[in-house]
Amino acid sequence: MKKSPAATAESSNELASLEALRELSSLIDQRTKLEQTAEQIPAEIEQAQRELDAIGTQVADAELALLEVTDKQLAGAQKKREALEDQQLQCSLRIRRLNTKLAAIEAKAPDIDAQIELATGAVRIEATMAAENMQAELANEVRSHVGALRRAYAKVKALQRLVPMARTSDFLQDAYVPDLESCMRINTGTGSYNQSPNLLAEKHADTEHAEAEIVEALRPITEALAVGRKHRPYVPLAKRPGPYVFRGSNEGPQFGLGGPIGSGEPPVPQAQQPSTFKGYHYAEPYQVKGDMSGRRTREAAAGVEMDMGHAIMQAAESRDQ
Structure with a gap:
């Protein structure tokens, strides 16, 4: 069941009842x-310090007055000095309490900050979950409203075809409605593109009917253009x-150039002649010349050995010179 925009807004307001949001608040x-x-304490300390300084002056004056009064005035002067000293003590205690309070606040603030960070993370998780639910609802809403545009897009495609x-x-290249749930832009280094499918390019019975309307409306024009393309x-x-x-002639140049062409039928195969090959015949038998043993005779071997000895002696003499 589809939710209205009011229902979607109401679902977003449900975040206010979450425990994480209440804790964060x-x-x-x-x-x-x-x-x-903490921001007010420094001013209070400064005010108390001024009061303490003023009381200190009054206590000093009271001490000097004790030296000048008579015996009858001595008791009253002493009470006045004691009252000033009591005010001085209270003022000092107030300054000390303010400093202690400021130190306690500054020590506690980091702990509260850490708790705020944790609570913020919990709220962020809840917000992401709620946003994903609303995203799915809005994606369905986009799909439900893109039907009319899809039919118009199909008509434009048929017109271009x-x-x-x-x-x-140009319109067909630029017209693009991505799906909200699968929308993701990819950077290629030289540009970017969205990998989400184009909702306008989806085909179904409505788009086919819309294309058929354009085809039927332009039928006289397209038929005339087809006739025009076939015209020569x-x-x-x-x-x-x-x-x-x-x-020319198929009988060769020896019969001239005006001979008959022929019937065009394949030539009749000639009868196969019997083979007359009777083998090879030599004029005379091959005569082997030389020593069949493959070894030198003793005389030839002795001559070769003498030649080798003579060559060795000449090489030795040339080396000694």
């Missing part, structure tokens, strides 16, 4: 009060190609 109020109190124009081509310019009869005329 309480911690922030406590932290605000502590900070306001039948009668291409630059403006409709008039060619004079003298320039039209005639039947093919064979030139």
Whole structure:
């Protein structure tokens, strides 16, 4: 069941009843009060210090007055001095209490700040969950309202297919409605694109019916354009190609160039002649010349050894020189 915008707003207001939000609000109020109190303490300390200085002056004057009064006035002067001393003590205690209070506030503030951070994280989680729920609801709302645009987009596509124009081509390239639940932009280094499918490009029965309306409305124009594309310019009869005329002869140049062409049928195979090969015949048998043993005779071997010895002696003599 789809929720109205009012229901969506009401679901967002449900965050106010969350325990994490109440805890965060309480911690922030406590932290605000502590900070306001801490900011007032320095002025109170300064005021108390001025009072303490004034009382100190009065106590000094009272001490001097004790030296000048008579015996009858001595008791009254002493009571006045004691009263001033009591005020001086109370003022000093008030300054001490203010300093202690300021130190306690400054020691407690970091702990409250840490608790605020934790409570903020909990509220952020709750807010993300609530936002995801509302995102799904809004995505359904977008899908429900994009139907009319999708039918118009289908008509524009049919129009571009039948009668291409630059403006409709630019529109089809730029018209894009991403799906909220799968919307994600990808950076390529040179640009970016959204990987979400185009809701306008979805096809179903409504889009097919919309395209059919455009096709039917433009049928006379498209049929006329088809006839125009098939039309060919008039060619004079003298320039039209005639039947093919064979030139030359299939009997070879020795019979001239005006011989018959032939019937065009495949040639009749000739009868196969029997083979007359009877093998190879040599004029005379091959004569092997030389020693069949493959070894030198003793005389030849002795001559080779003498030549080798002579060569060794010449090499030795040339090395000694």
